[in-house]
Amino acid sequence: MGYRPRLAKRMLFNRRGSLIGAVLAVTIGILVIHVNFVIFQGLYDAIVRDIGDYRTGDIIITDEDSFITRSDLAVTSWFERNPSVEAVTPRLSASAEINITKGGQLIEETRVPIVGVDPYRDIRASTVHTTVSEGSYVFARNSVVLGTNVARDLGGAAVGDSVKIMIVDRWGEEQVRRLVVSGITSSPGGQGFDYTVVMHIDTLRDMMAREGETGSFMVKMADKGQSAAVRDLFLRSFPGDDFVAETIEEASEEQLQGFRSGIAMINMIGYFGMMSSAFAIVTIQMMIVNGKTREIGILRALGARRRDVLVIFIMQGMLIGAIGAGVGTTAGLSYTFYAKETKMSFNNSLPLEVSYNWTKILQTALTSFALAVVASLYPSYRATKLVPVEAMRAV
Amino acid sequence: MGDIVLRARGVTKSYGQDETRVTALRGASFDIRRGEFVLVVGASGSGKTTLLNMIGLLSSPTSGRVIIEGVDTTRLGSSGMAAFRNRRLGFVAQFANLLVDLTILENVMLPRQIAGGSWARGGRPRRDALELLRSVGLEAQAAQRANKVSGGQAQRAAIARGLINRPSIVLADEPTGNLDSVSSESVVRLMKDTAKRLNQTFVVVTHDKEYFGEVDRVITVSDGRVYEEEEDGQRAPGPGGRQGGAAAAATATVAPTTARQRGVLP
Ligand SMILES: Nc1ncnc2c1ncn2[C@@H]1O[C@H](COP(=O)(O)OP(=O)(O)OP(=O)(O)O)[C@@H](O)[C@H]1O
Ligand SMILES: [Mg+2]
Numbered sequence: 001m002g003y004r005p006r007l008a009k010r011m012l013f014n015r016r017g018s019l020i021g022a023v024l025a026v027t028i029g030i031l032v033i034h035v036n037f038v039i040f041q042g043l044y045d046a047i048v049r050d051i052g053d054y055r056t057g058d059i060i061i062t063d064e065d066s067f068i069t070r071s072d073l074a075v076t077s078w079f080e081r082n083p084s085v086e087a088v089t090p091r092l093s094a095s096a097e098i099n100i101t102k103g104g105q106l107i108e109e110t111r112v113p114i115v116g117v118d119p120y121r122d123i124r125a126s127t128v129h130t131t132v133s134e135g136s137y138v139f140a141r142n143s144v145v146l147g148t149n150v151a152r153d154l155g156g157a158a159v160g161d162s163v164k165i166m167i168v169d170r171w172g173e174e175q176v177r178r179l180v181v182s183g184i185t186s187s188p189g190g191q192g193f194d195y196t197v198v199m200h201i202d203t204l205r206d207m208m209a210r211e212g213e214t215g216s217f218m219v220k221m222a223d224k225g226q227s228a229a230v231r232d233l234f235l236r237s238f239p240g241d242d243f244v245a246e247t248i249e250e251a252s253e254e255q256l257q258g259f260r261s262g263i264a265m266i267n268m269i270g271y272f273g274m275m276s277s278a279f280a281i282v283t284i285q286m287m288i289v290n291g292k293t294r295e296i297g298i299l300r301a302l303g304a305r306r307r308d309v310l311v312i313f314i315m316q317g318m319l320i321g322a323i324g325a326g327v328g329t330t331a332g333l334s335y336t337f338y339a340k341e342t343k344m345s346f347n348n349s350l351p352l353e354v355s356y357n358w359t360k361i362l363q364t365a366l367t368s369f370a371l372a373v374v375a376s377l378y379p380s381y382r383a384t385k386l387v388p389v390e391a392m393r394a395v
Numbered sequence: 396m397g398d399i400v401l402r403a404r405g406v407t408k409s410y411g412q413d414e415t416r417v418t419a420l421r422g423a424s425f426d427i428r429r430g431e432f433v434l435v436v437g438a439s440g441s442g443k444t445t446l447l448n449m450i451g452l453l454s455s456p457t458s459g460r461v462i463i464e465g466v467d468t469t470r471l472g473s474s475g476m477a478a479f480r481n482r483r484l485g486f487v488a489q490f491a492n493l494l495v496d497l498t499i500l501e502n503v504m505l506p507r508q509i510a511g512g513s514w515a516r517g518g519r520p521r522r523d524a525l526e527l528l529r530s531v532g533l534e535a536q537a538a539q540r541a542n543k544v545s546g547g548q549a550q551r552a553a554i555a556r557g558l559i560n561r562p563s564i565v566l567a568d569e570p571t572g573n574l575d576s577v578s579s580e581s582v583v584r585l586m587k588d589t590a591k592r593l594n595q596t597f598v599v600v601t602h603d604k605e606y607f608g609e610v611d612r613v614i615t616v617s618d619g620r621v622y623e624e625e626e627d628g629q630r631a632p633g634p635g636g637r638q639g640g641a642a643a644a645a646t647a648t649v650a651p652t653t654a655r656q657r658g659v660l661p
Contacts, residue, residue: 003508010496295494301453302556303481303509305474388453388480392444392488392568
């Protein structure tokens with residue numbers, strides 16, 4: 001090690017306050033980015049996860065005319081033959097009027113969303129059944145699962161109660177069925193079926209007078225990387241139908257667009273935070289340079305060139321950047337690890353989908369390192385302006 | 396006395412511009428021979444430090460030339476001057492000579508490091524530095540941080556550092572100015588012994604001439620002008636060494652008596 005790195009290091013390390021201040025500035029800059037990522041990307045990914053798990057799967061098949069008339073067996077067996085597909089399930093939606101008699105009083109709710117499911121396939125392609133907190137998922141043609149908010153609006157409907165459901169069929173006729181509540185579903189985050197009633201798809205088809213028709217197919221992939229390929233293959237295999245096939249990203253684009261720009265803005269704020277840590281480095285290094293006027297003069301008197309002085313303080317910036325990036329990344333990863341292991345959530349809401357984005361982690365560390373080096377340029381330049389006569393100055 | 400190590404010719408230094416212009420040194424011309432021990436004396440503000448800065452290449456003269464070891468240093472660029480200072484000159488200031496972040500040993504080795512040497516254990520720079528520290532009586536303090544030693548020890552370390560690259564001249568500006576009399580005497584003794592032992596040229600600015608006893612030469616600076624002073628207190632204007640006698644000069648502009656009346660002399 002030459003004298004320049006040695007001085008760069010000692011001038012920093014012998015001033016504990018400066019060292020801690022500068023490193024902390026970089027650390028906090030990085031930590032903010034990591035925490036932002038864990039929380040906001042975690043929320044985003046959690047929402048995407050729930051949309052996929054509850055509503056769309058990895059691919060969602062619909063029809064240009066609202067209803068798919070091809071038999072669900074034809075579609076499901078086509079998908080089930082593909083090794084990169086894990087499961088596929090048909091769904092059908094409608095809107096209903098529901099009433100219940102509670103303690104001799106009739107309580108009515110209108111325009112309640114209804115989802116019809118195939119119980120045997122649904123539990124493989126979706127995780128909605130895991131959100132049933134009381135009772136059990138739809139298991140028979142006459143059972144329904146109420147979203148927790150629907151149950152509440154119906155005056156506290158509970159498992160075992162019977163509800164009357166009215167749907168207007170395709171011919172404009174009112175169809176009424178009396179069904180038994182088999183379960184109540186509730187899930188945090190707003191993507192679940194808390195405001196929905198889930199029933200057997202065949203019952204719903206019957207009520208809607210749409211025998212054999214389907215609203216959509218949710219496809220769960222075993223290999224998510226193949227989503228787009230499978231989608232394309234599907235569309236090519238059914239050229240005569242008016243199928244619409246979208247991956248989850250495509251299907252939820254509209255819903256997530258706003259969220260994504262929010263994340264971009266928060267990231268920008270994070271990077272501004274990083275920049276302010278660069279200002280902290282400038283200040284701290286200027287303090288060091290100003291405190292070392294005499295010693296820099298001595299160095300110059302002893303034969304160090306301007307360039308050497310420049311190098312000393314840039315090396316110091318690199319040192320600050322490297323230590324800060326190391327400490328900051330470690331702190332950020334610790335937080336990420338903690339968030340992941342504890343399945344962190346806010347106010348008992350949606351648990352974050354925490355992931356390690358190594359590219360971003362590396363990028364953040366390198367950015368803050370580079371920023372520290374850039375921040376050191378000005379103090380380094382100022383140091384080169386100190387003249388050798390400072391060495392001999394008497395006061 | 397040996398060959399001429401340094402020639403100053405008409406060295407002038409002004410600070411500031413126009414009304415605020417101060418001419419701190421006016422046409423200083425003199426020679427210094429190898430092995431000479433030269434004292435520079437004069438009243439406060441007379442231009443002693445300025446003179447040292449000029450011949451130490453710490454700053455460039457407004458006009459005139461400084462020739463060291465036959466090299467006209469006024470033609471060197473900033474890097475060339477730095478290299479020249481590193482190899483040819485040693486510096487000792489009045490105080491705060493050392494880099495406090497380094498140990499005493501590292502401070503002494505520093506000019507070698509700047510010249511591209513290594514810190515290596517058992518390496519030449521380290522051996523030379525330890526040898527010098529032994530000769531200035533600081534062997535025991537080698538590993539101490541520079542801010543942990545006394546003022547006298549720091550000056551001794553600075554002298555050792557000034558010697559490590561075997562410079563042509565060691566320049567010292569009031570090296571005893573901040574020391575008590577005991578430390579002052581030992582620092583002066585160290586410089587004089589070193590000068591004799593190594594035939595090392597020293598140019599020392601001082602207000603404490605009496606500590607130095609017999610020296611080869613005394614240069615007096617008065618109001619920016621340089622005079623030779625003989626041992627008997629008589630002054631002769633430069634240039635030329637002491638052996639040239641009083642008469643050699645062409646640049647004298649102030650009569651010795653005038654200077655004396657101003658109380659420049661001790
Ligand atoms: N950087 C500077 N800018 C302006 N004037 C200066 C500067 N350095 C020195 N001077 C002026 O030049 C003159 C000579 O100063 P110098 O420091 O050489 O005196 P000195 O003999 O070393 O004094 P002292 O014994 O107090 O150290 C003084 O009038 C001083 O005010
Ligand atoms: Mg002075």
